[in-house]
Amino acid sequence: MTDSSSGAPDASSPLDPVPAAAVRRRRGAAARADVEARIHDVESALMDLEARAREMDARIEARAGRNLPKAIFFGLILGLSLLFSLIVVKELFMLFGAALMVFTVYELASALRFAGRDIPRIPLVIASLAVVPSAFYLGAEGLWWSFLAGLAFVSLWRIAESARPSMRGPGVSLPTDLGAGVFVLAYVALLGGFSIVMTAEEGGQWWTLAYLIIVISIDTGAYASGLAFGKHPMAPRISPKKTWEGFAGSVVAAITAGILLALLMLGEVWWVGLVLGLALVGTATLGDLTESLIKRDLGIKDISTWLPGHGGFLDRLDSILPSTIVAYVLFTLLG
Incomplete structure (x- = not known):
């Protein structure tokens, strides 16, 4: 249109x-x-x-060798929980210690079972739990008696299990299983129990906190120094990443932390911190190598994967557990 x-x-x-x-x-x-x-x-x-x-x-x-962000995050959670239990109400340290013992005992027993050592996990957990209140309220004597009672309980349980036909196969060794059970209870519950005994004493919570800080400083110093300067392996067949340069860094960290904590937190003279630091650097290094030897013998990288970035609880306690006795002895003599 x-x-x-x-x-x-x-x-x-x-x-x-x-x-x-x-x-x-x-x-x-x-x-x-x-x-x-x-x-x-x-x-x-x-x-x-x-x-x-x-x-x-x-x-x-x-x-x-680890996921650092996750390691730092979960390390902070554990550290803050520890500080709260020691500084606010030290009776809460029993709960903290009991939780660590249960997880550590269970994961180590599980790793040994995976390697063929047929040890009962539930009795080990029960026996390790019984150690905690005994050590806190009855002292070193209560710790030893509860440990011996736990050994008897775990051993009798395993012997009773061996009565079943399925537990008497060609690959079953009762003495080996009993020895593994004794090892787990002694390595975790007995060694860790001395930290409970020390914390329960008057002023002992500060010594517990001090030795833990020193051991953490040792691990941190060894890690940082080894990462930056490490060239000469200390024990290549056991722990290829541990170097003499890292060990030197751990010594410096131990002495520095020991002297500062003795003067500023424990109220002791400087040489007490020096002795504490040098003693702990030896036991912490030995504990680290011992756990590496255990893992190498079992053919595993980490005892477990329960702590992201850390591996298992024993992977974090390997330096702490053997250091507990040294810290307790020095506390008894010098504290």
Whole structure:
């Protein structure tokens, strides 16, 4: 249809396009495309950052032997729980110690069972729990009696189990199983029990806190020094990553932490901190190598994977457990 006067198309005709609506649609489509392109760019950037972060974490973990962010996070949780139990109400340290003993005993017993030592885990857990209140309220004598009672309980349980035909196969060795049970209870419950005994004594909670800080300083000094300067392995067949340079760093950290804690927290003369630091660096190093030897003998990297970034509880307590007796003896003599 045309205008009779000019011959031009009629603007009101339904067959003609609507320019304003078309422009709005084109602009809306262009805006959506621009937003989608920006979102895609952001997603690509985030994926690239995530890939780089994972690559960096993998490099750090390959060099450090652990996932550091997770290790630091769970280390802070354990550390704050420990501080609260020692400083606020030291009776709560029984709960903290009992939890550590239960998890550590169970994971070590499980690792030994995986390696063929058929030791009963539940009796070991019960026996280790009984050690805690006995050590706290009855002292060293209560610790020893509860430990001996626990040995009898676990041994009788295993002997009773051996009466079953399935427990008398060709690969079953009752003396080996009994020896493994004694080892677990002595290594975890007995050694750890001395920290309970010391904490229960007047002012003992400060010595417990001091020796734990020193051992942590030893581990940190060895780790940092070994990572930065480590070239000469200390015991390559047992722990290839442990170096003499790392050991030197642990000695410096132990002496520094020991003297500072003796003067500022324990109220002792400086040489008490020196003796404490030097004694603990020996037991902490020995404990670390001992646990590495256990894992090598069992053919595993970590005792368990219950603590992200740390491995298992024993992987964190390996330096602490043998150091407990030294700290308790020095507390008895000098505290």
